[in-house]
Amino acid sequence: DVKLVFSTHVGQNSASQQQYEDYFRELKERTNGYVGLKDRFYSQALIKATEQLKGVGSGLADVGYFCTGYAPALLPLTSMAELPYVTEKGDALSSAIAELYDSYPPLREEFHRQNVELLAMDASSATIIGVNKVVNSSAELEGMKVRAYGDLGAIAKANGLVPVPMSTADIYTSLQTGAIDGYFGIPLWMPAPENWLEFTKTLIAPGVGTYYTCGLAMNLDVYKALPDNAKNAIAELRREFPAKSIEVVKKGDAASVAKAEEMGVKFYRFTPAEVEQWKEKVDYPALVQEWIKTRSERTDADVAAFVKLFQSTLAKIEPASTYKQEFPE
Amino acid sequence: MESTIVVMVVFAGALFLGLPIAFGLIVASIVGLMMLRGFPVSLSALSTMPYANVSDIGLAVIPLFILMGFLASKAGVSAKAYDVAYRLVGRLPGGLAISTVFACAAFAATSGSSVATSAAVGRIALSEMRRFRYADAISVGTVASAGLLGIMIPPSIMLVVYGIITQEDIGSLLLAGILPGILTAFIFCLGLFVIALWKPHLMPVSHERFSWREKLSSIRHAWGIVLLFTIIIGGIYTGIFTVTEAAGVGAVTALILAFCKRDVPFAEILGGGRQAVSATAMIFLILIGAGLFSQYIALSGLATDFARMLTATDLNRYVILLLILLAYIPLGMFLEPISMCLITLPIVYPAVTALGFDPIWFGIIVVKMSELANITPPIGVNVFVIRGIAPDVPLGKVFQGASIFLVFEIITLAILIAFPAIATFLPELARQS
Amino acid sequence: MRKWFEGTIVRGSGTLGALALILLGLVVTFEVVLRAFGFAIVGGVEISAILLAVLVFAGLSFTQATDGHVTMEAVVNLTPPAYRRASQVLSLLICTGTSGLMTWGTATQAIRSYTTKEFQFGTTHFPLWPTKAVVAIGLGLLTIMFLLQALSAVRAWRSRTDVEGG
Ligand code: NA
Ligand code: NA
Numbered sequence: 001d002v003k004l005v006f007s008t009h010v011g012q013n014s015a016s017q018q019q020y021e022d023y024f025r026e027l028k029e030r031t032n033g034y035v036g037l038k039d040r041f042y043s044q045a046l047i048k049a050t051e052q053l054k055g056v057g058s059g060l061a062d063v064g065y066f067c068t069g070y071a072p073a074l075l076p077l078t079s080m081a082e083l084p085y086v087t088e089k090g091d092a093l094s095s096a097i098a099e100l101y102d103s104y105p106p107l108r109e110e111f112h113r114q115n116v117e118l119l120a121m122d123a124s125s126a127t128i129i130g131v132n133k134v135v136n137s138s139a140e141l142e143g144m145k146v147r148a149y150g151d152l153g154a155i156a157k158a159n160g161l162v163p164v165p166m167s168t169a170d171i172y173t174s175l176q177t178g179a180i181d182g183y184f185g186i187p188l189w190m191p192a193p194e195n196w197l198e199f200t201k202t203l204i205a206p207g208v209g210t211y212y213t214c215g216l217a218m219n220l221d222v223y224k225a226l227p228d229n230a231k232n233a234i235a236e237l238r239r240e241f242p243a244k245s246i247e248v249v250k251k252g253d254a255a256s257v258a259k260a261e262e263m264g265v266k267f268y269r270f271t272p273a274e275v276e277q278w279k280e281k282v283d284y285p286a287l288v289q290e291w292i293k294t295r296s297e298r299t300d301a302d303v304a305a306f307v308k309l310f311q312s313t314l315a316k317i318e319p320a321s322t323y324k325q326e327f328p329e
Numbered sequence: 330m331e332s333t334i335v336v337m338v339v340f341a342g343a344l345f346l347g348l349p350i351a352f353g354l355i356v357a358s359i360v361g362l363m364m365l366r367g368f369p370v371s372l373s374a375l376s377t378m379p380y381a382n383v384s385d386i387g388l389a390v391i392p393l394f395i396l397m398g399f400l401a402s403k404a405g406v407s408a409k410a411y412d413v414a415y416r417l418v419g420r421l422p423g424g425l426a427i428s429t430v431f432a433c434a435a436f437a438a439t440s441g442s443s444v445a446t447s448a449a450v451g452r453i454a455l456s457e458m459r460r461f462r463y464a465d466a467i468s469v470g471t472v473a474s475a476g477l478l479g480i481m482i483p484p485s486i487m488l489v490v491y492g493i494i495t496q497e498d499i500g501s502l503l504l505a506g507i508l509p510g511i512l513t514a515f516i517f518c519l520g521l522f523v524i525a526l527w528k529p530h531l532m533p534v535s536h537e538r539f540s541w542r543e544k545l546s547s548i549r550h551a552w553g554i555v556l557l558f559t560i561i562i563g564g565i566y567t568g569i570f571t572v573t574e575a576a577g578v579g580a581v582t583a584l585i586l587a588f589c590k591r592d593v594p595f596a597e598i599l600g601g602g603r604q605a606v607s608a609t610a611m612i613f614l615i616l617i618g619a620g621l622f623s624q625y626i627a628l629s630g631l632a633t634d635f636a637r638m639l640t641a642t643d644l645n646r647y648v649i650l651l652l653i654l655l656a657y658i659p660l661g662m663f664l665e666p667i668s669m670c671l672i673t674l675p676i677v678y679p680a681v682t683a684l685g686f687d688p689i690w691f692g693i694i695v696v697k698m699s700e701l702a703n704i705t706p707p708i709g710v711n712v713f714v715i716r717g718i719a720p721d722v723p724l725g726k727v728f729q730g731a732s733i734f735l736v737f738e739i740i741t742l743a744i745l746i747a748f749p750a751i752a753t754f755l756p757e758l759a760r761q762s
Numbered sequence: 763m764r765k766w767f768e769g770t771i772v773r774g775s776g777t778l779g780a781l782a783l784i785l786l787g788l789v790v791t792f793e794v795v796l797r798a799f800g801f802a803i804v805g806g807v808e809i810s811a812i813l814l815a816v817l818v819f820a821g822l823s824f825t826q827a828t829d830g831h832v833t834m835e836a837v838v839n840l841t842p843p844a845y846r847r848a849s850q851v852l853s854l855l856i857c858t859g860t861s862g863l864m865t866w867g868t869a870t871q872a873i874r875s876y877t878t879k880e881f882q883f884g885t886t887h888f889p890l891w892p893t894k895a896v897v898a899i900g901l902g903l904l905t906i907m908f909l910l911q912a913l914s915a916v917r918a919w920r921s922r923t924d925v926e927g928g
Contacts, residue, residue, distance in 0.1 A: 012675050013496040045671035046627045048381045058373035073880040165807050173484050178568020195499050298879050346853040347838040349831035376867025380897050383815045392783050570794045577790025602780025607830040610821030716832055725836035
């Protein structure tokens with residue numbers, strides 16, 4: 001049997017890690033105990049977040065959690081799934097990637113170029129904004145300093161907010177000192193376990209959609225050495241995983257909402273007009289073109305064609321999604 | 330296990346040959362990683378670690394605070410501050426060292442890192458204590474160790490890391506650090522006072538007498554240091570900037586003060602910059618080595634196996650606790666504290682709480698063990714920071730000075746174990762209100 | 763050769779590091795001041811990151827030239843003085859080799875970063891290769907510094923005179 005070294009940059013008890021504890025239990029069962037874990041390293045104990053994918057590819061760890069946001073140039077096609085305003089349904093999004101991984105060779109090839117096999121893709125939760133004052137309209141967010149990275153920062157800036165880039169680890173103290181008034185680019189399940197609710201007056205659903213794509217990868221040499229039945233189990237699980245993953249996300253989201261309600265936090269959902277207004281201010285079509293352009297420079301694959309295929313696959317899967325961002329109205 | 334023996338022999342051999350400590354760590358880690366996972370993996374770790382270590386912009390506090398210290402010295406800010414301290418507490422045995430502990434405690438209330446605290450206060454305090462003929466071991470020991478308050482008195486990187494790993498409430502943890510932080514500062518001051526009484530030649534007292542009028546009127550000369558600290562501490566607490574940014578603002582403020590003092594030529598400012606760069610390069614190279622070494626320790630399973638073995642026994646819970654703490658001492662000698670916690674806590678924390686120990690209290694104990702790790706040889710980052718600031722002091726002397734404080738630290742640790750309420754009182758009070 | 767290298771390249775990179783450090787302080791302060799007035803500057807974090815890399819890695823060789831990389835002097839002093847000169851040669855050669863290996867590894871990373879057009883996940887699509895190139899160049903200079911010191915040590919060992927530095 002094989003005993004694997006696992007590495008992740010997230011905490012042992014985080015919602016995203018819980019899904020993978022279940023995953024490994026299931027994988028072990030389906031391979032009759034053949035594929036198991038030897039050591040687990042959480043919170044970047046073995047490999048830094050930005051180096052996770054490379055660390056697995058080089059064999060420092062056998063399996064590991066990765067987020068395409070940390071290495072968008074290494075996975076140009078996959079990282080297109082992080083485009084804002086695509087979908088709120090994270091299970092559909094990761095199912096679409098899993099499906100295309102099998103049916104669209106360029107996608108699989110970009111993982112193999114990094115010397116990894118994709119094992120599973122998370123179902124992400126739709127991005128929220130949390131701020132330290134009571135807010136009843138998108139206009140009231142103007143002038144607030146929010147933690148935001150990447151193009152969410154651009155969206156925030158275009159709409160009059162002040163984006164402050166920082167890692168999630170710095171959010172707590174920055175909220176405490178007032179260096180930021182809030183946070184953006186965060187899944188709904190996160191504010192409760194990270195204790196940010198202490199400094200949160202309103203949780204906002206801005207309708208930006210899911211914004212991160214993370215998953216589990218295995219070193220390709222380790223994968224190739226596995227017997228066929230293990231490989232089959234892995235392929236099965238890749239397809240099944242999004243539906244299981246979203247259940248953990250929903251539980252985490254519900255826990256965050258319950259805690260927020262208990263603490264008297266207000267909830268606000270952007271009206272459809274407000275969502276459109278935000279999209280317009282950032283010039284969304286130009287943003288999409290920019291994304292396609294930067295990715296096209298980094299792969300021989302046809303990124304624009306991939307985006308079309310991805311969106312049609314997503315449209316086919318979306319109706320079956322069980323996810324809805326539950327906000328008390 | 331056999332790789333561990335080889336790695337330790339290689340590391341010791343490297344130190345005896347006179348390799349820089351950073352290269353001792355790097356060579357030992359290459360060998361260890363190669364034995365565990367092959368040469369390509371070892372080479373890949375070696376290729377990615379230098380950039381990975383410098384890509385964390387939070388580490389910029391180290392060079393910026395060191396630069397601030399150099400420039401504050403050049404601007405005469407530190408000399409004036411210590412002239413004032415000398416007038417106020419010069420007749421108190423150990424007065425200037427005690428003042429330094431107070432300065433560190435005040436700074437610790439704004440900075441989450443012990444390295445940043447030592448870097449910020451170290452340069453200012455060190456040359457001044459030496460000017461008043463304090464023994465080198467006392468001066469360097471004080472600045473290396475009083476910086477440790479940085480991770481106990483909130484804010485604290487270590488408490489946040491502990492909270493993230495264990496999912497304990499970070500707010501409660503930070504509250505819990507206040508009293509143990511004050512206790513630590515108090516024990517340091519008391520210890521220095523006792524040593525000054527016992528061996529007066531180590532910390533000579535002032536024979537000049539100053540009237541209260543002279544004392545009070547001297548305070549206005551300290552405006553430079555007051556300005557610097559007001560900007561940093563005030564800026565962080567009012568939320569104008571983060572701690573990393575405070576280091577930048579502090580350095581620029583000191584730069585302006587140096588420019589205002591007309592007789593500081595630019596060449597001298599640049600020289601201060603070069604010294605800060607030299608100290609930083611030395612520290613970062615060690616951090617790169619320590620990063621590789623902790624990858625080796627993690628993959629060797631040594632720490633995790635040991636923790637598993639300890640927690641599986643059914644001895645008295647205080648015996649198990651003691652064994653765990655004893656195991657943290659050798660780990661802390663070689664590992665950088667954050668890595669040490671990341672590797673061990675996923676196993677140690679559930680076991681300790683299952684034994685019925687308070688998880689918030691244990692967080693404080695873990696911070697104490699991290700403090701020890703920062704000043705024990707061979708890898709004690711605080712000690713290296715001080716050595717970088719004062720390159721003329723032999724490394725052995727810095728460790729010797731720090732070892733005095735090691736004794737104070739162990740006394741503090743014993744008090745915290747005997748009276749857990751020192752840690753748990755404030756968070757419980759907050760929960761009730 | 764060693765004199766020239768230390769006097770120009772190494773000292774120059776020390777000065778470059780010092781300037782990068784002062785500039786880092788100014789960039790951070792500028793960002794804070796602008797934010798206080800409600801402006802956000804794009805790319806401040808990325809500029810800071812590259813300045814940090816410059817000051818650390820440009821500083822490596824300068825630090826070695828000024829004997830700033832700490833050794834365990836107390837442990838070294840336990841070894842018999844007769845072997846001290848030979849061990850210094852060996853030590854510097856090991857450092858040259860290790861540093862050379864790191865230079866090669868980080869240079870490979872930098873080239874890969876350039877060819878794959880790696881960019882940072884930040885407020886702009888900021889390329890990563892310049893920072894990675896700084897890392898490799900800094901380690902390269904350190905390797906040359908070690909090599910020149912090793913050669914001096916060999917010469918001194920042969921002529922049985924003491925060498926300074928290293
Ligand atoms: Na602190
Ligand atoms: Na240590």
